Amino acid sequence: MAGILVLARMEGGSVARSGFELLGAARSLAEPFGERVTAALLGKETSAYLKTLFVQGADLVAEASHPSLGTYAPEAYLSALEQICRSLDPSMILLSADSIGRELAPRLAHRLEAGIVAEVIDVAVTDGIPHLISPAYGGKAMSVFTPKGYPLVVTLKPRAFKPLRADESKHGEVVEIDLDLPPHLLQVKVVEQVKEEAAGVKLEDAKIVIGGGRGLGGPEGFQVLEQLAKLLKGAVGASRAATDAGWVPTSWQIGQTGKTVGPDLYIAVGISGATQHIAGVSGAKTIVAINTDAEAPIFKIAQLGIVGDYKKIVPRLIGKCKELLGR
Ligand SMILES: Cc1cc2nc3c(=O)[nH]c(=O)nc-3n(C[C@H](O)[C@H](O)[C@H](O)COP(=O)(O)OP(=O)(O)OC[C@H]3O[C@@H](n4cnc5c(N)ncnc54)[C@H](O)[C@@H]3O)c2cc1C
Structure with missing residues (x-):
């Protein structure tokens, strides 16, 4: 194992909760191997948000700021992630199994010639081997995956993992990634984002x-x-x-x-x-x-x-x- 990388992205002016959930899972996979957990922070202006990632469990933050990453655009995010992975060479790359992660993960795995395990709801390390558990047949059975090689792209079901308790004393290292995102690469342009009006508690957050x-x-x-x-x-x-x-x-x-x-x-x-x-x-x-x-x-x-x-x-x-x- 050569470290675990998680995708932390910006959403509505702060780091999306999914990044913190991924950090929690990444720590339990990395710690038994004494490996580092890296958060890849994608966005437009991200420097104010580095600390929060250390506090939530990252040892290292790969800061990849770029004007094209201001709003989610698949090609830009995919290329940025690929460049970060090629630069840092992690063993596992964790993404949330939300609509963005589901779009990026298989494409990233293809580009890195990596394996992929999807919709994981639990992780463990037993006898020095990582175990990734995901439901099969709509939850009637559980599949347990053990990696046969690296790198491995893994998507984690949203809300299946809790963020770690914040540790305000935690610091870490920042590595700036100089991204190459030429305009011709970006076929999809986000022209407007319309937020759905919702009264009361958000479905995904409701107890x-x-x-x-x-x-x-x-x-x-x-x-x-x-x-x-x-x-x-x-x-x-x-x-x-x-x-x-x-x-x-x-x-x-x-x-x-x-x-x-x-x-x-x-x-x-x-x-x-x-x-x-x-x-x-x-x-x-x-x-x-x-x-x-x-x-x-x-x-x-x-x-x-x-x-x-x-x-x-x-x-x-x-x-x-x-x-x-x-x-
Ligand atoms: C590829 C694929 C993806 C799918 N993805 C989803 C998905 O994400 N989410 C999803 O939900 N489905 C999904 N489906 C559809 C899924 O297979 C079912 O068809 C659907 O979930 C059925 O919805 P239902 O339970 O409301 O309806 P039904 O199966 O028709 O059940 C209605 C129930 O209501 C009960 N009932 C009737 N009257 C009353 C009453 N007065 N009081 C109390 N109970 C009553 C009946 O006894 C019955 O059990 C997907 C299907 C496919 C093929």
Whole structure:
């Protein structure tokens, strides 16, 4: 092993949380080998953010500032990452399995002629060998990967790893990477970024998520879920059946082709429990299912199940929560 490199990128004027999650995982892989953890910091003006990466676990920061890295553009980011990897020669390169990481990782692996392991939810070093664990068949089985060679590109499921506790006393080394990003390389130009307006807690950050599915029968069912979510300071998500039907925005979709959530509590309402949906909630600590069909697959993974019509059960839950919260 020759060190681990993680992608830390800027988002909304600060380092994106994903970079801190990757640093946490990288430390547990690097420490048993006495190896260093490097954060590749990509952005336009990044010098003010170096310290935070040391505090969150980096030994070294590869600072790659460039005007073309101000907003995410695939070719620019890919080329910058490739140049950093060629310069520092890490054994493993960790990226978040978010939409950006999913786009960059396979392309980076191809360029570096590296192996790739995707959607990892746990890492360990046993008998001097790194183990990378990722769900298979929508979480029904776990695959354990051990590297047969390096470099290796790895994507980590968002929220599966927690950032380390900040250590303000930590310092590190900075290496400036002189990037070569000629304009002809940049085929995609970001002209505008529009932030989706969202009220309440962000789905990915919520400690309590209530997911609604086809069983709600229409968009009005989601209004009931929103009432419950508001009381519990949670967020509402949806199955693909509900987003495809246009009942709620696609950004609410949870699952294999949607968002990954890792709340303390996930309440699945009118959701059958298809593997593609479950893939997005495997990080939930407790799953509660409400479904009219006692045979629905969701009950196989739920710790607590209520068989019945959500139209009767959810209002009763709302009433009980109000009572307990004194509202
Ligand atoms: C490549 C691919 C990717 C996919 N990606 C995703 C993804 O990211 N996320 C995702 O969710 N799906 C995804 N899917 C779709 C997935 O396979 C399922 O079709 C989908 O999850 C089903 O959604 P559902 O559970 O809401 O609907 P259904 O499977 O139709 O289930 C509805 C449930 O509601 C129950 N119900 C009915 N009435 C009530 C009531 N009044 N009260 C309580 N319960 C009731 C029923 O018993 C049933 O179990 C993907 C599919 C493919 C092929």
